[in-house]
Amino acid sequence: MSNILNYIWLVPLFPLIGFLINGLGRNFLSKTLVSFIACGALLASFVVSVYFFISVKEGNHELVKLFDFISVGKLSIPFEFQIDALSSLFLLIITGVGFLIHLYSTAYMHEESNAHYARYFAYLNLFVFSMLLLVLGGNYVIMFIGWEGVGLCSYLLIGYWFKNTDYNNAAKKAFIMNRIGDLGFLLAVFWIIQQFGSVSFGEVFANAESKSTAVLTGITLLLFIGATGKSAQIPLYTWLPDAMAGPTPVSALIHAATMVTAGIYMIARSNILYTLAPTTQSVVAVIGLATAIFAATIAIKQNDIKKVLAYSTVSQLGYMFLGLGVGAYTGAVFHVMTHAFFKALLFLGAGSVIHAMHHEQDIRNMGGLRKKLPITHLTFLLGCIAIAGIPPFSGFFSKDEILAAAYEASPVYWIVGVAGAMMTAFYMFRLYATTFLGNFRGTKEQEHHLHESPWAMTVPLIVLAILAVIGGFVGIPKVFAENAHSLEHFLSPIFTQSEELVKKDHALSHSTEYMLMGVSVALALIAILYAVNRYSKKPELQDAEGFGKVLANKWYVDEIYDAIISKPLKAISIFFNNVIEKSGIDGFVNGIGEGVQYASRQLRLLQSGQVGSYILLMVLGMIILMVVQFFIK
């Protein structure tokens, strides 16, 4: 049975083929054919992934070495795939949610011209291919290749409507901020190579305990910098809200369900390194928590339906990092999974609204869509309940697991975390109530065209809604039932090494856990009731003022970055180019040229052809020689 896993390369192969066919044939393939190829590739990958998942569930895992990518000196970096519990779970999420979003896109992007339609799906397939490379890679270099690949696809898809300059700028910003993170990742890889003489996960993790804490702290911090870029954490998160310029299914797939969780995957994969570097763990937890609450405050005052969801994503990713930071690796991965379900659902629901409203994204111009878009409404509502953490929806279980672990680490983490969760419930239902409840506030024209989306869009919504509702049951906490946390059991081989190091002497008592749950659920319910009550009757139509304006303007972080980073860097460039290059070095080079010419002009004067001056010079020379001889001897 185990040798079946040797065919793991099939999973990324299908999307790669899809990319090549659609990319090269974009000028002559029909839309139907393009959709068929793109969705078919994903479906094939998904089916194969399910097969491998089952095999892994039976206890198999495999490291499949395809060829030596590069070998220099003593180091050899193989192109290898690692298929185990963690990667097979991510495979399911990527190909499963990916397929639904591909299907959804066939309807959402239908207005595009043939060539652009094919280009869109080619990029999307390329993205899935890169993402699969990222999670399947058996060493840090292959992971980094996927890491950069998804960044490129993100860039391409954010700037998909390339005629719009703002969108291009958003794409550029995303790429460059990710690059800053990549720099950290790359340095970490070099350090790992120098320390371990290998980049393969197996060898690195096996030898991790023999390395000094200082080195591991350095490596893990650098890796974490990479994660803050890709997974949009403070200080590198500002690209993600701008990335909403891309088509909505792209936001669902890349900027909610898959790519932005790459940082969490990477840390969960390297969990042993982090467990051995407690300082880094604290940094991860604090940054995650800070991001969670910071982004939540911004989300409260956003009026663009996608922007709210974007900040919500940043905030939820913060929770996942909190989980990683306090050692709740399973909880973080669990939240990645449930978040993939409900956030993809919410984005696709938003897409359905935008589609129905003819590219209107401002929720102040919506309202009362409940009746016109029944399926979208219902599924969106389920998604909102799930993200708000109301039992027994999926978000409750995963968020609770992280918060419980946070409480164990420090009650302060828990208090801040619950405050963020309450805000989450509030802004999500503010969004829900403003969009779906109350009266319609758009134009007559828009009202006339309001319609529920076609099946290709509603089916994915329904499937994701079901998953968002029941997805949490794979991780039922001990307090409800013993041994019901099947996800923990499934993932345990990945985290054993870390767990053996941190022997937990005291688990939370059941009564404490019930109390914690009770408080967070009660607060979320209060926030929901307040938000629905307030915004269904009187939505916020004016621009915010006072403190609300600061929030609406995202704490002016973009402006601050511009002033303290972009402008100085530009000044440096100008200084280098104008002062050092032009006046300094080039001035010197030209100066030599001019100097030589000047000197030759002067020397030429000596050869005047007048015998008198020659004799004068000769006499002068003789006198000098005599003087020199006379005195110096």
Next chain:
Amino acid sequence: MNLLLLIGLPLLTAVGVLLSRNTQQVRSIAFAGSALQLILALALIYFFQKERAAGAVAQMLFEQNYALFPSLNINFHIGVDGIAVSMILLTALVVLAGVLVSWNVEKMTKEFYFLLILLAMGAYGFFISLDLFVLFFFLEIAVIPKYLLIGTWGSGKKEYSANKLALMLMTGSSLVIVGILGMYFGNGEHKSFDIIQLSQAGISPAVQKLFFPFLFIGFGIFTALFPFHTWVPDGHSSAPTAGSMFLAGISMKLGGYGCLRVATYLMPQGAQEYSSWIIVLSSIAILYGAFATMMQWDLKYMNAYSSISHCGFVLLGIGMLTKTAITGAVMQMVSHGLMTALFFAVIGMIYERTHTRQINEMGGLMKVMPFTMTVLFIAGLCSLGLPGFSGFVAEMTVFMGSWQNADAFHRIATIIACMSIVVTAVYILRAIGQVAMGPIKETYAGLSDASWNEKLAAIILIIGIVAIGVAPFLLNDLIKPGAEIIMNKISGK
């Protein structure tokens, strides 16, 4: 395989070009000649690897040795190792692409192609020489055509640029000849120009310390060693398209190769003595070049400045003195050669149609020139070091090798160099965004896409870039033994 073919074939092509009667014939002969060169280069790799696989352990293969001036011990000694072979392949690829993009040169076509082929011959001769005297001879052959190409077929302030380039490169050459003579006379009783003999004899440390800077700076000027790089932007920008491609793709590599094969290999103790200087200057070049590129609004100037930054990686790799870094330096030479040739080729295609090279005057060209813009995009991605293209593996190898030096000085230099990947992304994406994306200007709405010859040229170079990016071991295996020998020399084994 007879290496003399590598000189004979370009020579024949050049003569053929001179004898041909019309433009059509000139083009056909030049094309056929350069296509044959590529086939020859591929055959060379094939036979080279076959010999190696068959167990040939000699440092240089296909050696030939003829006495030129026996009284001075000057010999026509040629032979290749993996490093030279990969440089020859790079040359052949760039030459063919350069000939293809010059299809529409109307002014003195015969002379133009003659000079291109002559330059190629100089490069081939340089890479196969094992005698410093012969090597220097070919180095000079490769300089003169550049002066004429820029001065005659160039654009902008071409006279200034041609003078600047020729004078600065001549300065480099004069430093090189001083260094070579220093080795010749410094080798005790047994005066020799022969690379193999010199390396076996071992030049005394005092001589090495004295003459290493001459050779390294001399060759360094060719490969844009900071602060001797200012010929690069003007020279490249004034040159005709194929001229820029040859300049950046081939002739800057002569310098890098010289720094490695002549300066570092023959004077390992000199290299160790000055390695921190090399590292400082090259990491400045990398980051400084990248920042300076941000201020360039002319596409050619942009690529020229980015070449300064990218060639810094070559010198950084050499200065780091580890096996991995040196392998990376050679990979970077090949990668940068292909990538920058592609960049200049595509800039030429754009300029021929829009008649401007100013980035802000363009916009939305993706709509009318999708092929050309895709090529620009690929060149840009390679330049910013994206996996899947050659730039990534080459730069990564240099960095991996650099990081093996565990002290603070090397670490900081590596981090500084690494920071350029962010800056590079900024200027590349800005240029692509301005040129290819956004709304299209009305004046450009009727432009045509690349012609067949331009497409072919681009595809040849892209195949090279992607092949190295996806299967770096192909290039790596070729270079490794050669790099190992150089490294063993340095570590004194």
